[in-house]
Amino acid sequence: MAIHQSKIARNIWLGIENLLLHKLRSFLTMLGVVFGVGSVVAMLAVGEGASKEALQRIQKLGSNNIIINSLKSIEEEGSSTQNSHMSIYGLTYLDYERISSNFPNVQQVAPAKLIRKESKAGSNILELRIVGTTSEWFKLVPRQLLAGRVFDQGDVDNFSAAAVLTEFGARRLLANRNTIGQPIKIGGDSFEVVGIIKNEEGMAGNIQIPDQQVDAYVPLSTVRKYFGDIFFKRTSGSRTLEMVELHQIIVQVDDVKYVESTAAGIERMLQNFHKKQDYVMSVPLALLKEAEATKRRFNIVLGSIASISLLVGGIGIMNIMLASVTERTREIGIRRAIGAKRSQIISQFLIETVVLSTLGGFVGLAMGIIIPLIITYFAKMPTVITMQSVILPLFISVGIGIVFGLYPAINAARVDPIIALRHE
C-alpha cells in the first residue's frame, strides 16, 4: 500500500528521529520552553480566572448603577462609645428625593432602610434583615421570582404589611408549609408573605452585593410607620441608639456614558447637605474600569515575565543547536558533498529546532493546563483557560524554534564541505 508522505511530514519525521538519538539531551533542551510556556499558560489562567470573577461580580451590580451607603463617620464612632448619646448620621429621605428629581440622567432610584428584626412563623424564629424599599429595588437588583409577587407602588402607597422573602428565609421560617399568603411576625407586627425571590450574596470587587440571605423586603412606608427611624444598635457589650433614615440608595443612570458625571453631581450635592462624610459612594463602572486596567497591567507584567522565560528557553535551545552543529560538522560535510544545497541544510536544522521547541510548547501547554486545575482544586481559586492562552504560546513556541534555530542552521549551511570532510 503506497502511503504518500508529504515532504514536510517526512522532514519533520527525520527531525524527530534525530532528536530521539539524544533523548535526554533533547528533553533537557526542551525544558526551558516547557517551563516558559507552562508558566505562561498557568499564569494567564489564574489571572484570567481572577479578573473574570471580579468582572462578573461587578457587572452583577450593574454598570449603570451608583450605590451610596450610609456610613457612621469616624469621630462619631469614637464618641458614641463613651456615653450613650444618640448618633445621627447617614442618608436622608431628602437626599433620596433630591437625587430622584434633580438629575436629568437618573432613571430610577431605590432607597433602602435596613433594620435587623427577629421574626417568627409558628415556632420558627429567624433574625431577618428588613429591607424597607420601593418597587424600584426589584428592577435595580433583579432577582428571579420563585413564587408569588414582589410588591408594587400600590403597596408602598397603602403601607401594606407585605413581605418578600428570600428562598433561604422562606425555607427557615415557613419550612414546608404553603408559603405564599402566610402570616409571619416581624418584631411583633404581623406581615403577609407575598413572594419569594432567589438571592445572591457576597462581594463584588470591594462592594457588598446589596442583598443578603436573610433579607425580607417590605415597603419603605410600612417600615417607617412600624419601626421608625431610631433603633438600638448592639455593639460589643453596650447598646447605642442610632438614627439613620436610609442606609442605602441605589441609583440607575439612563446611559453608561453619564454614570461618572452623574456620580460626581450627586457627590457634590451630598457634600453640600452633609456636614460630615457619613456616606460612601461606589460606582461599579469605575470599579469595572479599574479591574480592567488592573488586568491590563497584570497582562503586561505577565507578558514580560513570560517573554523573559521564553527568551531563556530560546537561548537554551540555540546554545544546544550550535553545539550540535559543531558536533555534526562532518555529517554536514557529507550531506553537502553528496549534493545537499545550503537551503536544505538550513531547513534540516531549522526543522529540528522547531520540532524541539514545538514539542516543548505542547508539553508546556499540558503543564500549564494541569497546574491551574490543581490550583482550582486545592486553593479554590477560579482559573480560566481561554482559547487565546492556548494558541498564543503554541505560536510562540514555533516562533522560538524559528528565531533561535535560524542562526545555528545558517551556521550549519556555512560549513565548508572540504574542511568538514577532513574534520575528525
Added chain:
Amino acid sequence: MDLVTFKNIHKVYEMGAEPVRALDGVDIGFQKGSFWAIMGPSGSGKSTMMNILGCLDRPTFGQYFLEDKDVSKMADDDLSEIRLKYIGFIFQSFNLIPQLTVQKNIELPLYYLGWDAEKSAERAKVLAAKVGLETRLNHRPSQLSGGQMQRVAVARSLAVDPHLILADEPTGNLDSKTGDQIMELLTELNKEGTTIIMVTHEPDIAAYAHHRLHMRDGKVERIDSN
C-alpha cells in the same frame, strides 16, 4: 569524448607572503568510461584536484567542463545539483553518517533527489545486494568492518547512477585484501560504464586503473597507460 576537461586549471591559496600553488596550470581530459589513478607525493595537489573535479571547490583560474557544461563559474546551488546528479564520492575515511542505518546512508542522495521513501528503500536494497551487504541493511556504520563501510560508501555513490565516481584513497584505511575487494568492485562498475578517478599512493592499487596520472608541485608530471 571527454567527460571532464581541465583547461589551464590553477588553484592558489594565498597564505602569508608566499602563495601556495596547489594546482599550477593543469590541462587534461578524462574520457568517458575511463579509469584513472592519480598519484604523486604528498602535497602535490591530488586532493585539490579531486575537490575541483567533484565540484566541491572552484578553481582560482581556468576552465572546467563537465560534458559540455562549464562548471568553473557555477553558483553554489548549481554545483550542489551537479554533485547530486553526476558525481559519486568515495572517501578514505568512508564518511558515512553514523546515526543512520546502512539503508538510510545508501538512500541519502535519493532523499535529496526527492524520491519517495518506498522507491528509495527498494533501490537501496538492490545496491546493498550489489556490494554484498543485503543482510546488513539495518546495521549502523559502527557495527561494520572497514571494508563493509567502504562498500556502503560505494553503494551510496552509485545511488543516483553517477557519470563519475571520485575516490580519494579509497583503500587507504583498508588492509590489502579488503582493498583488493573494493578495487574489484570499482573495476566492475567501470566495466558497466562509469568513469572512475581515484587517488592512491599504492602502485598495486593504481595498477587496477587504465591510466596513471603523476602529479608534482601542482603540475601533471607524466601519464602512463596500460
